[in-house]
Amino acid sequence: MTPAEAALAAPAVAGESYLTHRRGVRSWLFTLDHKRIGIMYLALISACLLLGGVFALVVRLHLWSPGGALVSNDSYNKMFTLHGAVMIFLFVIPGIPSALGNFVLPLQVGAKDVAFPRVNLLSFWLFCAGAVLFVATLVAGGLDTGWTLYPPYSLESSRGLGILLALSGVFLAGFSSILTGVNFIATIHRMRAPGMGWFDLPLFLWALYATGIIQIFATPVLGITVALGFLERLFHLGIFMPEYGGDPVLFQHFFWFYSHPAVYIMILPAMGIVSEVVSVFSRKPIFGYRFIAMSSIAIAVIGFFVWGHHMFVSGQSRWSNLVFSFLTLLVAIPSAIKTFNWLATMYKGAIVLKTPMLYVLSFFAIFGVGGLTGLFLGALATDIPLHDTYFVVAHFHFVMVGAVMIAFLAGLHYWWPKLTGRMYDERTGIASAILVFLGFNLTFIPQFLVGVAGMPRRYATYAARFQGMNRLSTVGAFVLTLGLGFALYGLLASLRRSGARAPANPWGAATLEWSAASPPITENFAVPPLGRRPYDYNGLRKVSDEAGWVGVEEGAR
Amino acid sequence: MSGDAAREARADAAAPSPYLAHHFPSMAAQLETSKLGLWLFLGSEVLFFSGLFTAYGVFRANHWALFHYAHHFLDWRMGALNTVVLVSSNLTAAWSVRSAQLGDRRGLLRNLALTLVLASVFLVVKYFEYSHKLHNGVGWGAACHPSAEILASLPDAARALPVPRDLGVFFSVYYVMTGLHGIHVLVGMGLYLWLLTRASRGHFGAGYYVPVDAVALYWHLVDLIWIFLFPLLYLIG
Amino acid sequence: MRPIVNQPSKHGAGEPAAPHVMSPRALLGTAGALLALTAFTVASSRVNLGEWNVVVALAVACTKATLVALFFMHLRYESRVQAVVVGSAVLFAVLFVAFVVFDTTQYQPDIREAAERIPAKAP
Numbered sequence: 001m002t003p004a005e006a007a008l009a010a011p012a013v014a015g016e017s018y019l020t021h022r023r024g025v026r027s028w029l030f031t032l033d034h035k036r037i038g039i040m041y042l043a044l045i046s047a048c049l050l051l052g053g054v055f056a057l058v059v060r061l062h063l064w065s066p067g068g069a070l071v072s073n074d075s076y077n078k079m080f081t082l083h084g085a086v087m088i089f090l091f092v093i094p095g096i097p098s099a100l101g102n103f104v105l106p107l108q109v110g111a112k113d114v115a116f117p118r119v120n121l122l123s124f125w126l127f128c129a130g131a132v133l134f135v136a137t138l139v140a141g142g143l144d145t146g147w148t149l150y151p152p153y154s155l156e157s158s159r160g161l162g163i164l165l166a167l168s169g170v171f172l173a174g175f176s177s178i179l180t181g182v183n184f185i186a187t188i189h190r191m192r193a194p195g196m197g198w199f200d201l202p203l204f205l206w207a208l209y210a211t212g213i214i215q216i217f218a219t220p221v222l223g224i225t226v227a228l229g230f231l232e233r234l235f236h237l238g239i240f241m242p243e244y245g246g247d248p249v250l251f252q253h254f255f256w257f258y259s260h261p262a263v264y265i266m267i268l269p270a271m272g273i274v275s276e277v278v279s280v281f282s283r284k285p286i287f288g289y290r291f292i293a294m295s296s297i298a299i300a301v302i303g304f305f306v307w308g309h310h311m312f313v314s315g316q317s318r319w320s321n322l323v324f325s326f327l328t329l330l331v332a333i334p335s336a337i338k339t340f341n342w343l344a345t346m347y348k349g350a351i352v353l354k355t356p357m358l359y360v361l362s363f364f365a366i367f368g369v370g371g372l373t374g375l376f377l378g379a380l381a382t383d384i385p386l387h388d389t390y391f392v393v394a395h396f397h398f399v400m401v402g403a404v405m406i407a408f409l410a411g412l413h414y415w416w417p418k419l420t421g422r423m424y425d426e427r428t429g430i431a432s433a434i435l436v437f438l439g440f441n442l443t444f445i446p447q448f449l450v451g452v453a454g455m456p457r458r459y460a461t462y463a464a465r466f467q468g469m470n471r472l473s474t475v476g477a478f479v480l481t482l483g484l485g486f487a488l489y490g491l492l493a494s495l496r497r498s499g500a501r502a503p504a505n506p507w508g509a510a511t512l513e514w515s516a517a518s519p520p521i522t523e524n525f526a527v528p529p530l531g532r533r534p535y536d537y538n539g540l541r542k543v544s545d546e547a548g549w550v551g552v553e554e555g556a557r
Numbered sequence: 558m559s560g561d562a563a564r565e566a567r568a569d570a571a572a573p574s575p576y577l578a579h580h581f582p583s584m585a586a587q588l589e590t591s592k593l594g595l596w597l598f599l600g601s602e603v604l605f606f607s608g609l610f611t612a613y614g615v616f617r618a619n620h621w622a623l624f625h626y627a628h629h630f631l632d633w634r635m636g637a638l639n640t641v642v643l644v645s646s647n648l649t650a651a652w653s654v655r656s657a658q659l660g661d662r663r664g665l666l667r668n669l670a671l672t673l674v675l676a677s678v679f680l681v682v683k684y685f686e687y688s689h690k691l692h693n694g695v696g697w698g699a700a701c702h703p704s705a706e707i708l709a710s711l712p713d714a715a716r717a718l719p720v721p722r723d724l725g726v727f728f729s730v731y732y733v734m735t736g737l738h739g740i741h742v743l744v745g746m747g748l749y750l751w752l753l754t755r756a757s758r759g760h761f762g763a764g765y766y767v768p769v770d771a772v773a774l775y776w777h778l779v780d781l782i783w784i785f786l787f788p789l790l791y792l793i794g
Numbered sequence: 795m796r797p798i799v800n801q802p803s804k805h806g807a808g809e810p811a812a813p814h815v816m817s818p819r820a821l822l823g824t825a826g827a828l829l830a831l832t833a834f835t836v837a838s839s840r841v842n843l844g845e846w847n848v849v850v851a852l853a854v855a856c857t858k859a860t861l862v863a864l865f866f867m868h869l870r871y872e873s874r875v876q877a878v879v880v881g882s883a884v885l886f887a888v889l890f891v892a893f894v895v896f897d898t899t900q901y902q903p904d905i906r907e908a909a910e911r912i913p914a915k916a917p
Contacts, residue, residue, distance in 0.1 A: 112580035115590050182597040189875065190590040191580075217886045220601045224608030228733065236699040237729035239612055244699050245723035249901070250615055253894045254608060304886060308897075317900030320893075523579075588813070589873075596876040600883035607887035614895040619902055633836065640832050648825040651816060651866040658815045777867045784858045787832075788851035792839035 017421065017519040032117035033522055037124050038103030039419065042412075045099050046488075048090035048131060049405075053481065055083035060443075060477040066464045076460035077144035082137070084147030085166065089173050090131055092400050093262055096269035097215075098127065098180055100411050101208050103419060105184060107513035107520065108202050110193025110529045115186035119179050126176035133169030137162045146458060148255060149226075151240040151248045155233045163233060167226040174219045174226075177265070181215025184208050193512065196531025202511045203292055203534075207272025210296040214261045214268075214303065222258035225251070249315050256307040264303040266400060268296055270407030271338055274360050277410050278342050280509045281357035282349025285535035288341035295334035302331045312383050321380055328378035335371055339364070354507075355429030359410035362437040363403055370398030373448065388458070391451025394444045402440050409436065409487055416491060417502030421519040425500075428490030435483030442476025503548030508540050514549075576765045588767050595771045599778045602741075606782055609734045613789060616726055627727035628793040629715040630695060630707070632686065636791035639682050640783065646675035647780045650773040653752075657766035665756050665769070672776065673749040676742055683739055690728075697732045701725030734786055741779050748772045814871035824865040831858050 018035045021027075028036055058079045062070035071079065102120065106113050114120050137143055140161040145154040154163055188201070188209050201209075229251070231237055238244035240251040279286040286292065308316060308324030342364065351357065373395040376382045386392060409432075416424055446469035451457075455466045462470065494500065505514040511534045516524055540549045574584055581587040617624045649671040656664035690696075693707035701724050708716065752772055755761065761769055835854040839847060864870040869877050 114580075116594055117578075117580070119594070178598075178601050182594050182601070185597055186590050186594040189593060190586065213882075216597055216601045217604050217883060220603075220605035221608050221890065224605050227737075228608070228612070231729075231733060232698075235697055235729075237733065238698045238723060238726040239616075239729060245726040247615065247898065250612070250894070250898065253897065254611070257890055257894075304889065315901055315904065317897050317904075319900055320897045592872070593875060593879075596879045600879050603880070603883040603887050604890075607890050610887070611891045611894050614891050615898045618895050618899050633839075637832065637836055641829060644825055644828045644832070647828075647862065647866055648821060651821050651824075652818075655816050655818075655821070658813060774867055777862055780866075781859050781862055784862070785852075785855050788835050788839065788855055792835065792851055793848075 016521065017517065018522045019421075019519055021522045030121070032113070032121060034102050034106050034114050034117065034120060035419075035520065035522075035524075037120050038099055038101075040124060041094070041102060041127070042099035042419075044128065044131060045091050045095050048086055049095075052083055052087035052091055053484070055079050055086065057477060057481065059083060060474040062460065063462070063470045064474050066462050066467050066470075068460050071460075073460040074144060077146075077458070078142035080458060081143045081146050082134075085143065085170075086134060087400075088147055088262075089170055090134060092266045092404055094127060094173070094177060094180075095266075096273065096404070096408050096411065097184070097208060097211055097265070098123070098176075100273070100408070100415060101184065101204075101211075101269060102180075104415060104513055105187060105205065105208060106191070107418070107516055107524055108205055108511050109187060109191055110196065110512050110525070110531065111187065111191040112523050112525075112528075114183045115191060116183050120183055123176045123179040123183070126172050126179070130169045130171075130173030130176065133165050133172065137165040137169065140165055148259075149229065150255075151229070151232070151246075151251050152242060155229060155241055159233065164230060167230045167233075170226045171223055171230075174222050177215045178219045178223075181212035181219075185212040185216070188212075193529050193531045199290060199293070200531050200533060201293070203275035203286060203289070203296075204269070204272035204511075206293040206296045207268045207275070210300040211265050211268045213297075213300045214265050218258045218261035218265075218304065221254060222262075225254040225258065228254070249311070252311050252314050253307070253316075256310045257304075260307040260310060261300075261303045263396075263399070264299055266404045268299060270363070270404045271296070271335075273407045273411035273414070274342060274363055275338075276509070276511065277356045277360045277414055278345050279535045280414075280507050281352045281354060281360070282346045283352070283508070283537055284345055284349035285537070286341070287344035287347075288337070289535070292338050292341050295337045298334040299331065302327065302334070306331055306378075309378050309383070312380060313387050325378060325380040325383075329375065332371060332375060332378070339368065339371075353430075354426060355424070355433055356410045356414040356507075358430060358433035359406050359413065359436075362433065362440075363406050363410065366398055366402030366406065366437075366440065370395060370403055373398065386451065388456055389451040390447040390455045390457055393457050394447035394451055397444050397447070402444070406436065406440075409433075412491065413487075414507070415513075416494070417506045417518050418513055418516070419519060420495060421502050421517075422494040423500040423502045423506065424490045424494040428486055428493070432483050432486035432490060435479060435486055437483075439476050439479030439481070439483050443473050443480055444476070446470070446473045446476070501546075503546065505540075505549040508537060508542060508549035510534055510536050510540065515551075574765055576760075576767075584764060588770070591767045591771060592774070595774050599774060602778055606734075606737070609730070609737065610785070610789075613730050613734065616730060617793075620723065620726070623721045623723060624727055625793055626715055626718055626721055627724055627731075628791065629711045630690065630703070630728075631731070631791045633791045635682055635686050636787050639679050640787050642675050642679045642682070643780050643783050646672045646679070647777055649675065650776045654766065654770050654773050657756075657761045657769045658763060660763040662756070662759065662762075665761060666753065669749055669753045669756055669769075673746060673753065676746045676749065679742055680739065680746075683735065687732075695728060696725070697729040698725040701728050731790055734790065738779070738782050738786060741782070745772070745776050745779055748775065814868060816865070816868060820865055824861055827861055828858055831861075 018033055021033075028040065031037060058070060059076070062068050062076055062079070064070075068076065070076075102114070143162045143166050145159075145163065149163070149166070153159075188205055192201070228237070228239055232240050232246070236244045238246045240246045240248055242248060275286055275292055306324055306328045308320045309328045312321055312325070373391070377386060377392060377395055413424060413429055416422070450462075450466045450469045453466065455462050502518045504516065504518050506518070507514070510532065512529050512532065513520075515529055539552050541552055542549050577584055578587060581590065649668045653665055653668035653672065656662075656668055690707070693704040694702040695704075695707060696702070703720060703724070708720070749772065752769060755768065831854050835851055838850050838854070841847075843850065863880065869880070
């Protein structure tokens with residue numbers, strides 16, 4: 001290869017990167033570098049995933065026997081509550097935006113950092129504080145209300161310190177989310193590289209932009225909800241508690257006005273990752289770029305109009321039931337548009353079956369089922385018998401775990417070379433993807449079946465006829481755990497001194513982050529880049545596995 | 558870059574302001590982006606208060622008689638006085654931005670100080686309102702037991718009516734709405750104190766006044782919330 | 795990887811409008827209008843207009859809010875993005891308030907019917 005190619009292809013091992021720029025705990029905890037903040041988020045949310053996973057395994061082990069195999073009924077209630085609360089507030093909602101988004105967004109947009117680095121750091125500290133409060137909830141006797149925290153049960157006088165700590169934790173985590181959204185939207189609006197118009201943005205950024213809209217406009221309602229709940233519990237305000245003149249259905253309106261858009265905070269960044277990976281690993285420009293971009297915004301906006309589909313049996317009015325059911329069916333349309341465009345991207349592409357792509361293929365299968373089962377729940381007539389059964393549990397795990405977590409793993413493997421400068425071992429990655437897919441389906445397909453058969457959710461015991469399916473599900477949970485273990489091992493093992501180094505562009509992608517070194521220097525780019533077409537692979541060619549891909553022009557110089 | 562932006566960037570590169578953050582190409586970019594960020598945050602604040610307006614709306618719509626009775630406990634004159642105080646403080650806040658933009662340091666200090674003083678007046682009036690009610694047993698929720706004294710001070714039409722059982726619900730809404738607003742006023746005062754300190758050290762001028770603008774935008778939002786609180790709580794016809 | 799050589803980005807690395815300075819006349823005029831509207835809303839609340847009282851009060855409040863936003867917060871002289879942001883926030887807020895209030899009014903009959911049917915617990 002020419003000296004120019006060699007220089008470009010050489011991984012930045014010898015040079016300084018953001019990882020080595022300054023050392024010591026203080027340089028990390030007080031950093032303003034979005035990449036370091038992203039790494040810290042990644043570590044913390046991974047720990048939260050493990051914590052939530054432990055609760056999940058306790059739940060699944062307990063459900064090995066119809067009479068409950070492991071813990072008391074009371075403890076079981078605490079286990080599923082904490083599983084849900086930790087996973088939702090500390091892993092699925094912040095996960096992709098804060099861990100991967102923080103790292104990748106400024107690189108993809110060609111900037112040196114996000115718009116407000118200090119606010120970014122504040123977001124991180126707020127998130128840490130929220131996580132600490134959740135852990136304190138555990139210590140203070142736990143929480144057994146379900147993650148949805150419905151009054152009157154959750155706000156009765158006999159609820160101890162746990163509920164107050166949990167409400168405070170949610171408030172802080174929510175504030176963190178709002179500030180992240182502010183940062184992302186401002187950065188995408190005002191800090192794009194010269195020449196990068198709106199329709200030159202990578203689709204991951206359209207996804208983060210749409211997510212930011214929801215973070216900014218929906219999360220504050222959660223904030224006021226938990227604040228009012230906190231005050232109601234302490235001072236008996238009479239807003240939600242009927243015995244003091246309040247209305248408990250009002251709490252559900254408040255809660256779901258945020259919590260439904262929240263599921264789009266979870267899925268939109270995941271879809272953004274899928275758009276990136278499916279294009280790169282099909283060696284084809286994304287099909288229907290504008291449709292995918294606009295459908296992200298459409299999902300974000302329509303998502304604000306459907307919250308009542310969580311409340312069909314709550315006692316809300318018939319009018320609400322009708323309107324929300326109808327609008328819920330509408331929100332499926334943009335998601336379907338995306339799915340068809342992704343599949344069309346793969347059609348006649350040169351598919352590369354590496355770990356990120358395997359996870360994305362799993363996503364297609366699982367998200368398809370997850371999304372379609374949402375239609376059963378969105379349609380009023382079918383929701384009423386299915387409400388509060390395991391059908392609902394399976395549906396949301398299909399979308400939150402099977403789609404979001406799997407896309408998170410896809411993104412983590414995809415951007416791992418950029419984050420760390422190392423290549424993970426491909427065989428371990430492939431094994432993890434297969435185990436996760438198999439384990440996931442074994443865990444949750446039986447739950448659809450018992451749900452339709454009538455098994456209720458959030459019960460510590462169940463009818464004997466559901467035992468077989470429950471045992472399959474429990475086995476599946478451990479296979480899934482094994483798969484995640486493989487993924488964790490494969491990624492961490494790459495960090496050993498002897499681990500393989502990654503080139504700047506190992507995948508042959510065309511978005512801007514791949515023209516920075518792996519890992520990048522603190523300022524991201526030695527020379528501020530100009531915008532380029534994000535899915536145009538014509539100007540790239542592969543030098544070798546070790547040296548990755550380079551631009552045709554640059555190599556020829 | 559467009560012509561203006563490129564010129565700005567070159568000017569800032571030649572003589573960089575000490576307040577130009579490393580990731581912005583120019584002070585103008587920094588100002589515009591900071592304002593966008595603040596507006597996004599203010600958008601979230603609007604949604605934050607919307608929950609309280611919802612609670613207000615729900616209880617007023619479904620318990621109209623309760624709300625109509627309860628509003629007699631509020632003194633509309635104190636509310637109107639506070640509205641005047643807050644509008645004036647917003648005038649001085651907006652003027653402080655003008656002073657900063659024109660490099661008028663004394664004007665800036667004067668307007669910042671006036672805003673701070675007017676904000677404190679607002680809280681003092683609030684203190685009198687709250688203490689009068691709380692001393693007479695008019696608390697929130699279950700802790701609402703109006704004393705004979707305060708009941709006697711109500712207008713004739715209200716005095717004739719029995720005290721509603723759920724009177725505390727109105728006052729829960731009242732205290733939470735005005736209380737949360739009051740906390741925002743307190744935070745605003747802290748921010749204006751910070752601005753005064755920096756302005757007295759000469760940090761702000763025509764080339765750099767982002768914090769003055771940003772805090773003023775926040776302060777105007779605080780006024781906006783009060784613009785709705787005042788008629789909805791004090792002037793229930 | 796060729797960079798895009800197309801029309802200069804309108805939103806590239808910061809596209810500044812010359813900052814607009816509010817004139818004393820505009821500032822005082824806005825403040826005056828706000829105070830006048832305050833007086834009006836107080837006066838109108840003392841006249842019994844039935845259900846229209848709250849409509850008038852909200853209309854006046856919206857007018858005052860618009861004046862504050864356009865002039866004190868100089869939205870009138872800013873790029874459209876900020877107006878879209880605050881407009882969207884207001885729209886979502888109105889959606890939330892209006893729909894929830896509407897829904898609660900619709901299920902009050904169900905509550906009353908249940909209250910008659912179910913004996914009240916002794917306090």
